Amino acid sequence: MNAQLDKTLDAVKCVGMESVVGASDLTFEHVLQARERIAPYVHNTPILTSSYLNDRIGAELFFKCENFQKAGAFKVRGACNAVFGLSDEDAKQGVATHSSGNHALSLSYAAGRRGIPCHVVMPRTAPQAKKDAVIGYGGLITECEPSTTSREAVFAEVQATTGAEFVHPYNDPRVIAGQATCSAEMLEAVDGLDSIVAPIGGGGMISGTCLTASNIAPNIEIFAAEPLQADDAARSFRSGHIIADDAPVTVADGLKVPLKENTWHFVSHFVADVMTASEDEIVEAMKLTWQRLKIVMEPSCAVPLAVILKNQDVFRGRRIGVIVTGGNVDLDRLPWMK
């Protein structure tokens, strides 16, 4: 991300977030505001359990099913908070973003509900199902190469042309406050959680989870789950500074993007550990979830169960919230198909 683009993260444009210029300014009050703001546009998603998985792991798992969320993923929470927080004046030129998929759907959905345009820069290699869905929600796609470098260059052009308000997929306090509503719902629905495990890509969901839990349930340990083949967050966590990889390759295609300063704030201050899983472990956990929970979810969502299965000594005996982040998968290209 270049410095100019970062300046467009203009949090003061979100009504009720006038004093927020960075992640460290966020309070639980912002989460409550977000919850009220987005309530008409999102689901309070169900929480599923599996006695088979509980027995196998020796723990109690509560799966917060954001695959059932509007637009098929948790990202609609942050997108709606950003879009519906804009003043009428600021909303006029529409919104714009770059995304590996679900944020694009979500922002298109949110913009569509508000009746403003949404410009999306998307890797040409993104699953066709995701592109079709963006178009279905009225999003306007410009394609880029599947690398962070290309995406940012193409995006700068799109933004300069349209004058649209940039809503970053995760490095945006408005988005983080929106994602934080997910664990707020989970903590209301399930008592006595010991841990929450969520996937980590850019860190938006993990940051929102930290924002909520650190304020209202500070004893809960937050674990980030990451593909070993895109383990930049784990390496960042261990080294104490952001490490970014350009275009890593993993089946968990929602988790390829690097941390940024706003999400690094939460990862570095509030995360207990970043755990990794191999491609095979992710696919196995994905298939196991489909078989046992009977839900359609993305490979990215399987990384938490993969790390729990791999680190049973850490998780045994605990009550664990698991965030199933999205369900937008290409059914013709499931990772266990030959």
Added chain:
Amino acid sequence: MNAQLDKTLDAVKCVGMESVVGASDLTFEHVLQARERIAPYVHNTPILTSSYLNDRIGAELFFKCENFQKAGAFKVRGACNAVFGLSDEDAKQGVATHSSGNHALSLSYAAGRRGIPCHVVMPRTAPQAKKDAVIGYGGLITECEPSTTSREAVFAEVQATTGAEFVHPYNDPRVIAGQATCSAEMLEAVDGLDSIVAPIGGGGMISGTCLTASNIAPNIEIFAAEPLQADDAARSFRSGHIIADDAPVTVADGLKVPLKENTWHFVSHFVADVMTASEDEIVEAMKLTWQRLKIVMEPSCAVPLAVILKNQDVFRGRRIGVIVTGGNVDLDRLPWMK
């Protein structure tokens, strides 16, 4: 089914069903008894909606998700009602059944919860995932050929050897009363339904649905949905008597079995229509459900949506309950895989 086997449908062995010898003796009181009896062993499953599907069809669809049910299908309701309705004396020798899959899982689960043996005769061609699951629940499998004739012959042998109590997959008032608890839950959760659409194979779920609706919401029209390639129920409905096909071939493998007298009672008296869908229509509706509802369900469960999509003139403007009957599918053999 030969006459001797039919005599083993000994409904008086189910406590509280002493006066029930056939389908026409069933009352809503039996449904309420079943509900109380099975409550500790089954889920009150969630109901999902899809604004995309509602918009596309011009109706309001409420999907009762029995794919999230214990043992992965609605059949656990009837199985538990039969197993937990047995006196201690009658339960001693265990239970036995023949099944194309889900009833086998369900009876194994129910018997396991009661701590009695469960003998299962299953076609050797049943999906391996279903066989594994039966074994996982402690069921004892004897294989037969994939035809009604072979299944009944092999079953007669097994029953003679073990002396186990026969619980037919559907032609049993105890089972029908158990299945009826599904629509009882749906009618509690959703007001003002105009129609309920459920798949029909042997007719257990449709019979239970008729039993509940005819007693507490008689204005609701019940539609049975059937594969065109196994349309014996549709032909029976039109001709006024049971027509049975031996070993029809359809992707909806839970719907191959014929009606029997107890289910024919409900189909002939209470069903508004039996509608059929082609194999392609079923697979398309299945994929659409996975994509839009983000749930894993069997091909059989897609037949209701397939007939709704095909008969939009009948269903437009209605509030429609759709019963998603089960989620036990072999993920390595999905019907849209090449």
